[in-house]
Amino acid sequence: QVQLVESGGGLVQAGGSLRLSCAASGRTYGSYTTGWFRQPPGKERQFVAAINWSTKYADSVKGRFTISRDNAKNTVYLQMNALKPEDTAVYCCAADRSWGPPPSESLTKYDYWGQGTQVTVSS
Secondary structure (H helix, E strand, O other): OEEEEEOOOOEEEOOEEEEEEEEEOOOOOOHHHEEEEEEEEOOOOEEEEEEEOOEOOOHOOOOOOEEEEEEHEEEEEEEEEEOHHOOOOOEEEEEOOOOOOOOOOOOOOOOOOOEEEEEEEOO
């Protein structure tokens, strides 16, 4: 069993930066793929970025967001730069028990989910 807790959300002006953290518990977490997803107001949850031995990004965040992990701390980070109002959403991290394939964009591949953290970008 894996528990995921997100932190680092908040209110920021357009063009600003935030760093989200996803702290995980569980002895085997280091071998899991971790993804970030977001749900804008009134919209469906959407893929943002994911990491295992490789990384993958949604086109809308490429060049602005960076995903990284610190295995010693069981934590995955999402550095978000050049934020736009359309980045406003609840951001959740999720863990996929598979490691071998490249990270998946599909929500259904992920087995464990955090509660989410709100990111609001003002114009």
